[in-house]
Amino acid sequence: MDKINLLIIVTVISLFISLFLAFFLVTVKTKHKISNSLFAVFLLLNVIDSINPILELVVNNPSNLGMLRNTFAFLQIPVFYLYVLSVCYSDFKLRLKYIIHLLPFLIVNLVLLPRFYAVDLASKISFLKNRQNMIELQFTHILFHIQIVIYIIAVFMILRKAKKLYLENHAGKSVNSYNWLFQFTVVLTILYLITLVKNIFKFSDYPNISEGVKIGLILFQLIIICWYLFKALNNPDLFRNIDSKLKLVKDIISEEKNSEQLAENEKEYDSALLKLKQYMIDEKPFLNPSLTILDVSTAIEIPVRDLSLLINHKLEQHFYDFVNTYRIEYAMDILKDITKSKVTVLEILYEVGFNSKSSFNTAFKKYTGNTPTAYRKEL
Known part of the structure; x- marks a missing residue:
C-alpha cells in the first residue's frame, strides 16, 4: 500500500471518529454543556485541519476558501485553552472579551490578503509554488508556533493554579482529574512539537519527510482524542470545577x-x-x-x-x-x-x-x- 492511500485511509477513519464524537458531545444531556461544546468545536477544527488529503483528490487548484480553511488552525489552541478554563472553573461563561483569541486568525488572513486572497488563480499557484520564499507564509508558520507556546504555557498555569485551589478548598477525588488533564496537555504539547518538526521540513529541501510525518500526526491525533474521550465518557464525574473567584x-x-x-x-x-x-x-x-x-x-x-x-x-x-x-x-x-x-x-x-x-x-x-x-x- 503506497503512502498516499495510507494517508487517505487514516484520514477518513480519523474524520469519522472525530465527527461522531463531536456530534455525541453536543447532543448528550449534561450540565457541563459549555465544556462539551468547546471540546466538540476543538474536534471540528481538527477535522477541518486534517481533511486536506481528501480535498486534494477533488480540488486541484488553490482557492481563497482552501487558504481560509488552513488558517482555521489558529483557532484550535485558543479553543482548547477556553475548554480547560471551562473544566477548571464552575463559574466559567463565554464572554465578549474572549473575542481577543481570534486576533492571530484575523492577523494571518489580513497578511495573506494582498498577495493571495486578492489575486487571480495564476498568481495563487505561483505564490504556493514559491512558498519557501514567501514571507507571508513564513510569518504565518512562525506566528502559529509562537501562539502554541504561549497558549500551552497558559494552560499549564491554569491547571497548576486550579489544582492548588482544589487542594486548599476541597477533599474529594477530583484532584486526580487535574493530574490527568495535565497529562493530556503534555501529550497535546508533544503533538504540536511534531507539527513544528513537520513544518520545518516543509520549508526545507526535504518536503517528502514532511509528508511522511503528516501521516503519523493524523494517526497520533486520532489516538489521543479517543484516549481523552474514552477517559472522560467513562468517568462522567471526572471533572468537578471550582470557583474562579477563590484565592490562593x-x-x-x-x-x-x-x-x-x-x-x-x-x-x-x-x-x-x-x-x-x-x-x-x-x-x-x-x-x-x-x-x-x-x-x-x-x-x-x-x-x-x-x-x-x-x-x-x-x-x-x-x-x-x-x-x-x-x-x-x-x-x-x-x-x-x-x-x-x-x-x-x-x-x-x-x-x-x-x-x-x-x-x-x-x-x-x-x-x-x-x-x-x-x-x-x-x-
Missing part, C-alpha cells in the same frame, strides 16, 4: 495590610484550631467524600478565608491533606479492630470518605509508609 492562600497572605494584622490573627487561630479539631473528632465530617472547606466553615462558624489561612498556612497542610489525615486515622482504627477483620479494604475506603482505591492507597502510604493491606498484615 499565598495571595491572601500578601493582601494582609501589615505584620501587626498577621500577629493579631495568629492569636485568633489558636482558639479556632481547637474548635476545628474538636469538630473533626466529634462530628466526623471527613466521612463525606465531597467535603469542602465551605462545608466546614459553615458548620463551625469560621469565615472561609480565616479557616483557609488556619489550615493551609498555620498547619502548613492543604485542606485535602488535612481531611485525608482524619480519614486515614479512622481507617487505621478499623484495620486494627479484630472484630472487623473480614471487612475488605475496598469497604473501608468507602466507609472513611474516599471514593477511589488509588487515592486511598496513595494517601495511606503517604501517612503510614505502608499500603492498607500490608499495614493490616503487620498488626
Whole structure:
C-alpha cells in the first residue's frame, strides 16, 4: 500500500471518529454543556485541519476558501485553552472579551490578503509554488508556533493554579482529574512539537519527510482524542470545577495590610484550631467524600478565608491533606479492630470518605509508609 492511500485511509477513519464524537458531545444531556461544546468545536477544527488529503483528490487548484480553511488552525489552541478554563472553573461563561483569541486568525488572513486572497488563480499557484520564499507564509508558520507556546504555557498555569485551589478548598477525588488533564496537555504539547518538526521540513529541501510525518500526526491525533474521550465518557464525574473567584492562600497572605494584622490573627487561630479539631473528632465530617472547606466553615462558624489561612498556612497542610489525615486515622482504627477483620479494604475506603482505591492507597502510604493491606498484615 503506497503512502498516499495510507494517508487517505487514516484520514477518513480519523474524520469519522472525530465527527461522531463531536456530534455525541453536543447532543448528550449534561450540565457541563459549555465544556462539551468547546471540546466538540476543538474536534471540528481538527477535522477541518486534517481533511486536506481528501480535498486534494477533488480540488486541484488553490482557492481563497482552501487558504481560509488552513488558517482555521489558529483557532484550535485558543479553543482548547477556553475548554480547560471551562473544566477548571464552575463559574466559567463565554464572554465578549474572549473575542481577543481570534486576533492571530484575523492577523494571518489580513497578511495573506494582498498577495493571495486578492489575486487571480495564476498568481495563487505561483505564490504556493514559491512558498519557501514567501514571507507571508513564513510569518504565518512562525506566528502559529509562537501562539502554541504561549497558549500551552497558559494552560499549564491554569491547571497548576486550579489544582492548588482544589487542594486548599476541597477533599474529594477530583484532584486526580487535574493530574490527568495535565497529562493530556503534555501529550497535546508533544503533538504540536511534531507539527513544528513537520513544518520545518516543509520549508526545507526535504518536503517528502514532511509528508511522511503528516501521516503519523493524523494517526497520533486520532489516538489521543479517543484516549481523552474514552477517559472522560467513562468517568462522567471526572471533572468537578471550582470557583474562579477563590484565592490562593499565598495571595491572601500578601493582601494582609501589615505584620501587626498577621500577629493579631495568629492569636485568633489558636482558639479556632481547637474548635476545628474538636469538630473533626466529634462530628466526623471527613466521612463525606465531597467535603469542602465551605462545608466546614459553615458548620463551625469560621469565615472561609480565616479557616483557609488556619489550615493551609498555620498547619502548613492543604485542606485535602488535612481531611485525608482524619480519614486515614479512622481507617487505621478499623484495620486494627479484630472484630472487623473480614471487612475488605475496598469497604473501608468507602466507609472513611474516599471514593477511589488509588487515592486511598496513595494517601495511606503517604501517612503510614505502608499500603492498607500490608499495614493490616503487620498488626
